[in-house]
Amino acid sequence: MEKFQESMYKLIVETSTKLPKDVRRAIKAAKEQENAGTRSAMSLATITNNIKMADDNVSPICQDTGLPTFKIKVPVDANQLEMKKAIYEAIALATKDGKLRPNSVDSLTGENSGDNLGGGTPVIKFEQWEKDYIDARLILKGGGCENKNIQYSLPCELEGLGRAGRDLDGIRKCIMHSVYQAQGQGCSAGFIGVGIGGDRSSGYDLAKEQLFRSNDDVNPNEDLRKLEEYVMANANKLGIGTMGFGGETTLLGCKVGVMNRIPASFFVSVAYNCWAFRRLGVNVNPETGEIQDWFYQEGENVDFAEQEKKQAEVEIAASVEATGSSSNQEAITLTAPITEEQIRQLKVGDVVKITGRMYTGRDAIHKYLMDNDAPVDLNGQVIYHCGPVMLKDGEGNWHVKAAGPTTSIREEPYQGDIMKKFGIRAVIGKGGMGPKTLAALKDHGGVYLNAIGGAAQYYAECVKSVDGVDLMNFGIPEAMWHLQVEGFTAVVTMDSHGNSLHEDVEKSSLEKLAQFKEPVFK
Numbered sequence: 005m006e007k008f009q010e011s012m013y014k015l016i017v018e019t020s021t022k023l024p025k026d027v028r029r030a031i032k033a034a035k036e037q038e039n040a041g042t043r044s045a046m047s048l049a050t051i052t053n054n055i056k057m058a059d060d061n062v063s064p065i066c067q068d069t070g071l072p073t074f075k076i077k078v079p080v081d082a083n084q085l086e087m088k089k090a091i092y093e094a095i096a097l098a099t100k101d102g103k104l105r106p107n108s109v110d111s112l113t114g115e116n117s118g119d120n121l122g123g124g125t126p127v128i129k130f131e132q133w134e135k136d137y138i139d140a141r142l143i144l145k146g147g148g149c150e151n152k153n154i155q156y157s158l159p160c161e162l163e164g165l166g167r168a169g170r171d172l173d174g175i176r177k178c179i180m181h182s183v184y185q186a187q188g189q190g191c192s193a194g195f196i197g198v199g200i201g202g203d204r205s206s207g208y209d210l211a212k213e214q215l216f217r218s219n220d221d222v223n224p225n226e227d228l229r230k231l232e233e234y235v236m237a238n239a240n241k242l243g244i245g246t247m248g249f250g251g252e253t254t255l256l257g258c259k260v261g262v263m264n265r266i267p268a269s270f271f272v273s274v275a276y277n278c279w280a281f282r283r284l285g286v287n288v289n290p291e292t293g294e295i296q297d298w299f300y301q302e303g304e305n306v307d308f309a310e311q312e313k314k315q316a317e318v319e320i321a322a323s324v325e326a327t328g329s330s331s332n333q334e335a336i337t338l339t340a341p342i343t344e345e346q347i348r349q350l351k352v353g354d355v356v357k358i359t360g361r362m363y364t365g366r367d368a369i370h371k372y373l374m375d376n377d378a379p380v381d382l383n384g385q386v387i388y389h390c391g392p393v394m395l396k397d398g399e400g401n402w403h404v405k406a407a408g409p410t411t412s413i414r415e416e417p418y419q420g421d422i423m424k425k426f427g428i429r430a431v432i433g434k435g436g437m438g439p440k441t442l443a444a445l446k447d448h449g450g451v452y453l454n455a456i457g458g459a460a461q462y463y464a465e466c467v468k469s470v471d472g473v474d475l476m477n478f479g480i481p482e483a484m485w486h487l488q489v490e491g492f493t494a495v496v497t498m499d500s501h502g503n504s505l506h507e508d509v510e511k512s513s514l515e516k517l518a519q520f521k522e523p524v525f526k
């Protein structure tokens with residue numbers, strides 16, 4: 005079992021730090037399609053740069069390493085209890101080594117277990133089979149994309165598309181709608197797994213099961229093959245684009261599975277996975293516990309090479325130029341404390357580079373700040389919606405191992421009030437925020453900055469030092485980290501003049517969705 009534990013550790017580290025070949029190819033194809041000089045092209049360049057950095061640093065591609073979920077097929081005589089124990093050990097070790105973020109939170113007390121164990125985590129599903137080897141697969145699916153999963157109960161009415169009935173065409177409408185409703189919040193461009201039929205839980209299981217298929221396979225069911233091809237050919241016409249910035253690529257993969265249902269129920273379940281599609285698998289020898297083979301590794305490997313970094317800079321510059329974001333055609337540098345006057349000069353589309361101090365704050369902090377004083381003076385400051393992966397060295401100093409943005413919309417009920425209460429001038433996150441925050445930005449003089457979701461290595465490198473931490477009782481991802489950053493790039497997507505790129509893209513993509521209203525599969 006010692007060897008098996010070692011093999012599971014390797015599987016976890018590889019899954020968290022190296023994207024599989026099929027996913028890399030899909031991202032490369034998207035990048036080639038995107039128009040140069042756009043915000044989407046800039047995001048994709050940052051994403052591929054980030055993939056390369058994760059390869060080199062052997063560090064998490066994205067800071068959110070999800071709810072680790074193992075699917076394991078075992079020969080009949082393999083000891084599943086022993087295997088489970090070995091996986092727990094491997095998970096705890098990978099967490100200690102900074103390859104996984106401590107992500108297991110008590111749902112009632114909010115306490116983080118610190119080692120990714122406890123209360124049903126990680127998820128391990130065993131199945132027996134007649135073969136003589138162990139097939140162990142792992143998916144690390146983050147929370148932002150998980151929150152964009154959706155389940156439809158047919159028949160139903162869908163915005164933009166009208167009635168979806170209990171047939172293939174109704175299913176088609178649900179899938180198109182699922183891509184639309186995700187907007188950029190699940191770090192598009194994404195991959196979807198779709199489950200047709202079952203009940204609410206088995207339908208979602210089936211949808212997630214599809215995410216274990218190779219992105220390049222062809223569905224053996226003729227109807228589903230046509231459906232997958234239709235979705236791939238049309239979803240990108242929604243124009244949501246990378247990060248929801250608008251653009252050519254919104255969807256990178258679509259896999260559909262079917263199972264029987266009961267007469268009264270007809271579910272279409274969609275599992276949305278971000279571009280940071282971390283799933284891998286190994287073939288393990290049940291006698292020795294050693295890895296005999298890796299899955300998803302056939303075909304061309306895309307090694308996003310050194311030039312990615314330079315290209316990311318070129319794309320940032322091109323994007324600045326194309327949007328004419330500033331008078332001197334350079335990214336705008338922001339350093340806290342920021343004045344109201346400075347903030348009011350910023351407009352949607354501006355590319356900014358932040359240098360100096362920022363404070364992380366996400367779900368627990370926002371709730372806390374509503375009723376309590378802030379542990380630091382936040383006047384003129386920048387709040388970063390981020391739950392980083394942190395490691396402490398021998399001398400007790402903290403280091404950032406991964407630090408991309410988290411989905412901001414969860415803070416919508418609090419954000420505007422908190423900005424006003426403490427004088428905060430800028431919030432950074434991803435996916436955009438709603439009307440309440442937009443109104444507060446106008447009223448108070450604030451700005452929302454969209455960072456590139458999933459680019460956790462890129463942003464970790466922008467952090468030059470960790471100067472302190474407050475509210476550690478909330479656990480590592482939820483604490484308030486004091487970060488000193490340099491050249492932290494983000495795009496103004498909501499400004500103090502009432503403009504929101506997110507609102508615009510949502511509106512235009514809804515109009516585009518309506519072109520798919522007419523029946524296709526009769």
Ligand SMILES: O=C(O)C[C@H](O)C(=O)O
Binds near residue numbers: 147391408410411
């Ligand atoms: O929890 C996080 O760090 C991010 C999350 O995966 C998200 O997409 O919002």
Ligand code: SF4
Binds near residue numbers: 149
């Ligand atoms: S931050 Fe984005 S890339 Fe990372 S897990 Fe969440 S949805 Fe995925």
